[in-house]
Amino acid sequence: MDEGNIVVQDGDGSASVNGVEKRVPEGDGVSFSSHKEEDGDEPVALKRQIGLVGCIAFVVGTVIGSGIFISPKGVLQNTGSVGLSLVVWVACGLLSTIGALCYAELGTCITKSGGDFTYILESFGAVPAFLRVWTLLVAVRTASFAVLVITAATYLIQPLFDDCGVPTSVIQLLGATLLAAVFCLNSVSVAWSNRVQIIFSVAKVLGLVIIIVSGVVLMVQGNVENLRDGFTPAIEVSASNIPLAFYSGLFAYSGWQFLPSFTEEIINPARNIPIGIVVSMTIITGVYIMANLAYFVVLTPAELLASEAVALTFAERVLGPWSVIISLAVAMSCIGSLNGALFSFARILMVSSREGVMPQVLGMIHINYKSPLPAAVVSFPIVIAMLMSPDINTLINYLSFTRWLFISIAVASIPYFRWKYPDMPRPFKVPIILPIIFIICALFVVGVSIYSSPVDVGIGAAITVAGVPVYFFFVWWENKPVWFTDAMDSLTCFLQRFLYIAPGAKKTD
Template identity: 35%
Template sequence: MSQSPTRSIKCDPTNGEVKREKFELKKNFGFWSGVATVVGGLVGSGIFVSPVGVLKSVNGSIGVCLLVWVGSGLIAMMSALCYCELGASLRTSGGEVTSFHAAYGPALSFMFVWSRVLINPGNAATLQVFASYLLSPLYSDGCAPPDSAIKLIAILLLCFLIYLNCVSVKKTVNFEIAFSIIKLLAMALIATGGIVWLALGNDIGKNNFQNGFEPGPLAALTAWDVGMAIYQGNFAYSGYRFLFIICEEIKNVKKNLPRATITALFLVMMMYILVNVGYLSVLTVDEIISSKAVAVTFGKKVLGPMAFLIPLIVCLSTMGNQNGILLVTARLSFAAGRSGLMPRILSMIHVKYFSPIPALLLDFLLVSFFILLGDAKTLIDAFSFFEWTVTGLNAASVLILRRKFPYLDRPYRVPTVIPILLVCLSIYFVVLPFLRRPSFVFVFAVIFYILTLIGYYLYVVKKLRLPGSRRATIFLQKLLQCAETDWDGNEFEKEEKQL
């Protein structure tokens, strides 16, 4: 049997009654901290390191490239509006764990959370980008840091971020705010530097923008190329669902969730476009496409002796991005454990720090494994269409839940045409990789999904458990000083009972 948490006891001075403070995740996120969390999730190392995919996909057409960045941002904005309706009405942490459970049932929710938590090598890859840039000044040009040193630094950073998330949610939030400001200032530096060069009469920039829609690249451009460009550009906006995942920890979630999400997305979309304008004001198309780190190439041309700021910016941006990812990923495992879709220990939080320490430690183990594994490119490719699948299912869930739970309080409603359009776009972008680049890795992904359904049948339906799992849960609970929260169920489950 689980141990009771230590709850604060308060006395009501009006009548002398003793009240127990509810044991739950604390509401640490207001409007600005919410904006910072979304910005932190959206902006990683990609915009500074290698934004060549979009430009390469559109045959080097500068005008189409900028339009793709705008289009990707607008698609992300539409999807974010769907998440805002779901979050403001469901008001439960866990993101798609909750919305998929409500719309499609627990089986799909189980498949989603196990796919998201177990197969997530992107975190490991980003941490290794941090380590590479941190170590690069110690090695001469042409000499890459040793792989063992990169892995060691990546794991040390992971340890620091996990520790921070475990001991103080407020410090984690403040960390995210500080690093989000740094990211916005860094992007503003690149944009301003490029625009100043353009204003001073830089011939490269003039030529780029005067020939933005040059007929040559456009003539060979196909709908498939534009689709692949949007497909790649969309990944730069994939953090907009962060607040949806931590709904229970947002103050006045009905107002702050949509306001903070849309504000952050608008800021980042504008900065992404301006950063690309900055690059194109200084670098030729060939220089951008051939560069492994566009911001570094830009810095050497524009910043001169201050070019060392670029690797520093990449490191800081990566730290902030990973901090936000760890924060929200742990809430997925926490919500899944609470709903019986993952082990019960994951549904517990620390009795003093009010943080989901078991879920954070699971993240530590999995990300460390992928860091030590090394090249996770095959796994990333196998699940490259995962985001669009989730986007489509979530957009459809908006329409399904309106019919399924019509009386659920919806303080914000997205226009119906938006989820319909997103479902159509998602079908196209899920099918596109199969038609464009058929590969055995997609077969691997399908096999993994089938295995998760088998796992659902055994773990949830048949309730099979490993021998000694109950004793192990109690041992870990005592070791980590954790307990289950006072949770009275999902909003949609309450409506089901009333009906």
């Protein structure tokens, strides 16, 4: 076989290596050797196999989820006019691009994977870094996975039921099936995860192109009544609602921060991360602006506000029976976003395990597939449980403010590193004013959350702080009872045998 050797230690210090009794150092436990020296096999490690196209497809595929098909209503509700809502979409695109460029600098000067977990760990220590992973695992990422898969299942199954309501159980069952397929894909093949991301990114952009081209054709034909007097309020909105419009717009742009989470798997990251971010954010911002223009060409502000799914209302008005194409595009958009988000989240969990703040088994790699299988599947039962929840969005609302808080902390690493490590190699460097602008804007979003939803933020803060005792018990406390450490070691040994996984190399070449 070309797999690594299986080493199983017995209680007396002896071990069987592929069935042969040998002595091993006490305490080595169960392990899969990283390579077979006599055969020259490659080490058990993630490979650099994601190029520039893969980086662009990842960002486009992750960012463009359900937001552009739903968020236009939230932006218009809180701006009151077509013109101001378009200004908000442009501003959100610029702010997201600034944040993405800041992460590009961090991703090229800190060459380890893990994204903002790694940056927070390197600059501010283990506790805030652990809390970042804790909130992602408890709700921020897992609940968003559930929302994406429920949305995809709804748009896939709805055309089959016409005007009849789709039974919740059918949506949940289809959602669980889609979820299992995406988790399985991410567990067994990094290359195919990347290929699927490219395919789905192209599909969702093509769906949006259909919307954009339809809008442009109608504009050329003179259907611009809804764009005239664009800054005239369609509804009365208080100025205090404007920050909430930014909140809806930024939700549609979220996902750009996860590209550096798998830096170690990107070919020539010093080149491909910055270029990938610039190209992808340009595509996304342009597509979003044009899609919103198309919506407003076809739908009046009142019609858009009355719609529960803006893209489908648009498609039914313009494409008629062919509107099923847009329904399919929305579903593929959500699945692609789920695939990209899971891909990055598994790397964050893997690196957090490698750095000692999460269980050791999450940092292991499948010997044959060369994928972070444990980190890819650990959140599956959590998401399945959330699919059964009557209101998944509540969890997201509770912890949404933590996303911007931790992103601002990660970006604050840039001025910190500039001060503490002025000679650190920086293949890509942004003007220092950009992280400062971004931090101010991100903290403003956090402040707006506290002002507009103090109860939700309070509950979210309590959930976040609950991670502190978890950290001190499972990570900081080294002298745990022997029975506890033995139980954890036994569980790790069992999972290594069952999943055929091994500790990976510390970092790829």
